[in-house]
Amino acid sequence: MAGSIDIDGAAGSRIDWGDLAAVPDAATFTVEVWFNSDSFATDDRQLGGHGDSDANTGWFIRSDLTTGVVRLRRNDAAGGDSGLDPGTGTWYYVSFVHDSTANTLQAYYATDGDSAVTVGTATGSFSDPSASTGSVTIGAPNPNTGRTSFSGKIAFFRVWSSALSEANVNAVFKNHITGDGSGAGLSNLVFNWDSSFEGTGVTAGDFVDQASTTAASAVSGTLTRDAATPTLGTYGAGGDPEGRLKGGKLIRGGLLKGGVL
Numbered sequence: 001m002a003g004s005i006d007i008d009g010a011a012g013s014r015i016d017w018g019d020l021a022a023v024p025d026a027a028t029f030t031v032e033v034w035f036n037s038d039s040f041a042t043d044d045r046q047l048g049g050h051g052d053s054d055a056n057t058g059w060f061i062r063s064d065l066t067t068g069v070v071r072l073r074r075n076d077a078a079g080g081d082s083g084l085d086p087g088t089g090t091w092y093y094v095s096f097v098h099d100s101t102a103n104t105l106q107a108y109y110a111t112d113g114d115s116a117v118t119v120g121t122a123t124g125s126f127s128d129p130s131a132s133t134g135s136v137t138i139g140a141p142n143p144n145t146g147r148t149s150f151s152g153k154i155a156f157f158r159v160w161s162s163a164l165s166e167a168n169v170n171a172v173f174k175n176h177i178t179g180d181g182s183g184a185g186l187s188n189l190v191f192n193w194d195s196s197f198e199g200t201g202v203t204a205g206d207f208v209d210q211a212s213t214t215a216a217s218a219v220s221g222t223l224t225r226d227a228a229t230p231t232l233g234t235y236g237a238g239g240d241p242e243g244r245l246k247g248g249k250l251i252r253g254g255l256l257k258g259g260v261l
Contacts, residue, residue, distance in 0.1 A: 007139045009151030014139035022190040026131040028100040030164040034155035045150045048157045052134030053141040059129045072096040080123030082107035099163040159191040
């Protein structure tokens with residue numbers, strides 16, 4: 001898996017973009033994430049989301065507190081399971097497709113070695129999350145009250161303002177994408193964080209408005225944690241296939257190879 005940020009699980013360790021109006025909360029959306037966990041058993045660890053967990057608004061991708069299965073939670077309460085019960089040390093992909101018109105939630109998942117996704121759990125009567133003014137984050141929600149930060153690697157986190165089909169998901173799940181998704185034959189890509197495109201500093205880019213990986217990003221996020229603000233070292237261009245957010249510092253980077261993960 002080329003390019004990733006490795007989050008050490010310290011309280012509140014996350015990348016935080018603040019509230020982004022383009023990212024759906026109370027509407028149709030598709031969310032995708034690649035991750036490799038150090039610890040993802042029966043615990044409440046967040047991969048990403050858009051919302052305010054204390055105000056019970058928005059949506060969050062988390063491991064289930066009792067089963068360890070990856071879930072998309074609505075309003076920090078009711079949610080739908082993906083069917084994926086991940087182990088540690090393996091790259092996994094998971095996608096949730098919420099169709100606001102049909103009030104359904106469809107999950108897909110895969111491992112790094114798969115050529116196609118597995119059709120996961122379908123949840124009927126999945127009503128829209130409440131509108132949120134909370135942050136778009138990966139690694140931990142903001143605020144992080146009562147939540148355990150994710151511990152492990154995350155390669156990318158993407159959100160579409162449409163319900164991708166199974167064919168759409170299979171077309172994009174291993175690909176790096178720039179721009180609005182039209183280069184992949186799709187549209188409505190509204191948020192796109194990809195570690196393989198990153199550089200240095202204390203910010204992280206949303207690459208949705210980029211025509212190439214060198215163009216200026218439209219929105220910047222900040223690496224942060226509850227106790228202190230870490231610095232962002234070089235990643236996405238080095239020789240190592242990961243970065244490490246540990247002790248407040250992201251040390252090394254990943255390498256984009258052939259345009260795929």
